[in-house]
Amino acid sequence: MKATLTSSAYPSGGYQITSAFTDEDGDDVTPNAGLTWTLKDDKGDVINSRTAVAMTEAASIETWLTGDDLASQGVEDNGLRVFSLDGTIDSDGVSDIPIDSAVIFPIDVLVPVSLRQAKEHCRIDHNEDDIHLCYLITAARQKAEQYLRRKLMTQTVTYYFDSWPDGNVLELPYGKMASVATIKYKDSDGDQTTWDSDEYIVEVGNAFEPSRVVLSYGYAWPSFTAYPSKPIEVIYSCGYGADTGDVPGAITSAIKIMISDMYANRESIVINMTPHKLNTVENLLYPYRLWGF
Numbered sequence: 001m002k003a004t005l006t007s008s009a010y011p012s013g014g015y016q017i018t019s020a021f022t023d024e025d026g027d028d029v030t031p032n033a034g035l036t037w038t039l040k041d042d043k044g045d046v047i048n049s050r051t052a053v054a055m056t057e058a059a060s061i062e063t064w065l066t067g068d069d070l071a072s073q074g075v076e077d078n079g080l081r082v083f084s085l086d087g088t089i090d091s092d093g094v095s096d097i098p099i100d101s102a103v104i105f106p107i108d109v110l111v112p113v114s115l116r117q118a119k120e121h122c123r124i125d126h127n128e129d130d131i132h133l134c135y136l137i138t139a140a141r142q143k144a145e146q147y148l149r150r151k152l153m154t155q156t157v158t159y160y161f162d163s164w165p166d167g168n169v170l171e172l173p174y175g176k177m178a179s180v181a182t183i184k185y186k187d188s189d190g191d192q193t194t195w196d197s198d199e200y201i202v203e204v205g206n207a208f209e210p211s212r213v214v215l216s217y218g219y220a221w222p223s224f225t226a227y228p229s230k231p232i233e234v235i236y237s238c239g240y241g242a243d244t245g246d247v248p249g250a251i252t253s254a255i256k257i258m259i260s261d262m263y264a265n266r267e268s269i270v271i272n273m274t275p276h277k278l279n280t281v282e283n284l285l286y287p288y289r290l291w292g293f
Contacts, residue, residue, distance in 0.1 A: 004021075004022065004101075015070065015105065016063070017062070019055075019062075019063065020061075021060070021089060024091070024092070028060070029059060029090075030058055031055075031099060032057065032088045034088070035054075035057055035085065036052040036054055036086050036087060038052060038083075039051075039081060039083055040081070041073060041078075041080060042081075042082060047069060048068045048069050052086070055087075063083070065081075065083075070108075073109075075155045076138075077110075078109070078111075078135065079106045079108065079109040079115065080107075080134050080135075081106070083104075084100075084101065085102070086099065087099045106130045110243070110244060111138075111153070112141055112153065112247040112255055113141070113244075113259065114137075114244060115133060117256065118136070118137055118259050119133065121257075122260045122263050132263075137255075139258075140255045140258035140259045143258060144254060144255050147282075147289065148285055148288055149173065149175070149289065150174050150238075150290055151174045151176075152239060152240055152247050153239050154178060154237060154239035154240065156236070157235070157238055158234070159173060159233075160233055162226070162230075162232070163232070164221035165221075168214060170200075170214075171292070172213065172236060172238075174239075174290070175209065175210060176238050177204050177211030177236055177237065177238045178204055178236075178238060178239070179204065179236060180197075180202045180234065180236040181236060182194055182195075183197075183213070183233070183234050183235075184233045185222055185232050186226070186227040186230075187225055188227055193224075195222055198216065199215070199219040200215055200216055201214045201215075208288075209292065211236070213234070250284045253284055254280075254281045258281055
């Protein structure tokens with residue numbers, strides 16, 4: 001039994017999924033009662049509680065996805081969505097043939113380089129490689145963050161320490177800190193205590209140095225017998241901003257170059273050619289690299 005799914009994007013920001021059902025001869029058939037659809041990301045997490053949503057049975061069904069169906073799921077969201085069907089159909093005297101069909105499609109999410117920007121840079125004027133490009137965008141962004149030792153888009157980070165520092169400054173990774181939500185410490189009994197924020201100062205906004213938490217005047221690091229695993233927990237926000245345009249242009253340019261390199265060269269070996277490596281990506285990223293952590 002054949003179930004054909006297609007997806008179409010509309011300027012309003014919505015997606016229309018068309019589900020068509022045909023038998024072996026290509027004739028239209030109607031699914032049995034109980035047909036449902038589910039929306040997930042490519043990692044298998046359900047989006048907007050859209051799981052086992054009932055559908056009205058017909059040979060061709062249109063489903064609109066809008067609003068929170070298409071909302072970004074955070075900075076690690078690569079924008080890929082999977083719309084799947086679950087149900088049964090009858091054909092040629094055979095009952096309850098399973099329907100197991102899905103379509104994967106990209107949506108716009110908050111990333112330093114969008115799918116549209118990547119396609120413009122690579123001079124791509126078709127949609128056949130959109131899914132592949134979404135994976136390349138994620139890979140290039142992760143490579144840039146690894147080199148820079150930063151988080152690019154503003155996000156909440158949880159970082160753990162085994163002990164307090166020797167001096168009066170606790171350095172945090174990734175730079176460009178916006179705020180500290182909580183600092184907690186866990187004793188040997190497993191009891192966790194939230195440290196009073198009046199006893200420390202949060203230094204925010206410096207883009208070129210590690211973020212810092214400094215002891216307030218007259219205070220010391222809390223004294224406790226530490227739990228053997230991850231006793232000190234710091235939850236804080238860091239990154240250049242919540243919008244794509246907040247990331248420095250040199251960094252987004254480097255990401256675009258990495259995307260185009262991977263798109264044009266899909267293998268790790270170049271045959272019958274003498275490759276010439278340019279340091280453009282490193283030259284663009286180097287001034288923003290975080291040192292000292």
